[in-house]
Amino acid sequence: MRTPRVPASLTGLACLFAVWEAASRSDLVPAHYLRPPSVVFPTLVRLLGDPVFLRAVVATVAATLLALGIAVLIAVPAGLVLGSFPPVRRATMTIVEFLRPIPSVALIPLALLTFGTGPDTKVTLAVYGALWPILFNTMYALDEIDPLHVETARAFGTGRLAVLTRVALPSAAPFVLTGVRLSFAISLAVVISTELFAGGAIGLGQFILAASSGGAHMDEVLAGTVLAGLIGFAANSGLEWLHRAVFAWNVSADGLR
């Protein structure tokens, strides 16, 4: 059940690139702008040898991971508190439901003015965007905890706080990791978007913005875009692998729960 998954997903990607190649070679779209993968991939390979480009990629990935880490540190404890204490949850849910639909991108102007064009801005915004899936997954995972698990622990003299760390947290952990998986993509997207808007900040978004001016280097624009997708794909696969490795007990026969 495990081995066919990777080739299957890669086949899907290959199909996508084949369609892209065909679309680009047909007259349906301006081939000058939608450069085919046969052009974009060699460009990507060339760019990966370019230190300036690599520095931009590293800056983007580092900001993404930093934001994700901070989001975990905030959202997991917050989710545990909101999930375990219904009064706290009732009191704060209106705030959460008000903040959550606000797109991180809409906060870019405010963040730029507050934090300037440095990495603080993109990290802060990415943290904001990445918080919610982790927070909600943690919180709702606590709702799903089997009351009998809690009763069993309590009957063996486990205190309230210990029940939280020894029962609630491990039983919520797979859901938290799923939240992290969702949040990685959000974090990456917000970082790149902020780089695109903020202009000056070094990163993949800034590279794409610079390459797109004039429309002459669409192969580089697309190479940067494809790389963003590949980074997200790799991170997702890595986290799925981690889920299977660490939470084997939670993996059902047909895949992740």
Next chain:
Amino acid sequence: MPTMLEVADLGHTYPGKDGAHNAVDGLSFTVDAGELVCVVGPSGCGKSTLLRAIAGLITPTRGTVSLRGTRVDGVPSELAVVFQDYSRSLFPWLTVQRNVEFPLRGLPRSQRAARAREALASVGLDQAGRKHPGQLSGGMQQRVAIARALAYRPSLLLMDEPFASVDAQTRFELEDLLLRVRREQDTTVLLVTHDIDESVYLGDRVLVLTKSPASVVADLPVDLGDARDQIKTRASETFVDLRAKVAELLRGASHIEDAKLI
């Protein structure tokens, strides 16, 4: 034998939208150290409420529970519980070994591991320590739950319909396993069941409860001796008489309730 457990005039009422539900009322009995007492009653009669009150998981509205003469207030530290639903009471993220070690947190690591291994061996699962509960059959999972309770070395072992969710063959095996380990470890056991045969087969005494609100209608000593055998004991005259008596009492208990309703 000194008294291990004393339940005195216990009553519990659940508040509810459609009026309060009186689950247990005026329930009194004692269990001596080393005894295995079975509580049998019709389903929904408040057996689980009784057990949860003894375990300190709920605070009864009336009456008292005392362990070794000390009134229970909160969860007593010398008590272990085995629930019916093993699949939900074992922690799926822990290995079998870690599940059994779970209540032994106060002990040094090596001692914890040794005790868990010993308990697993006593239920015949010395090879399963590294597996996760999900990889075991239902009967084996319930053995793990029993091992976990035994490893804790409780003064009182509470069992809530522990064998109700396994097949008949496994059930016989687990019943005999319980009889063996409780003799080996001299554990005091209070076992709640709705199965009349099981209560007679396992118990030194059988407490018969009425329908909800539960109270004790009979406290029957079981004169079957210590050595019991699934086939011979169940065929013996004493067993057959006792089970008929319990059945009659249970029927009577529901009749009284029916009469009240009319």
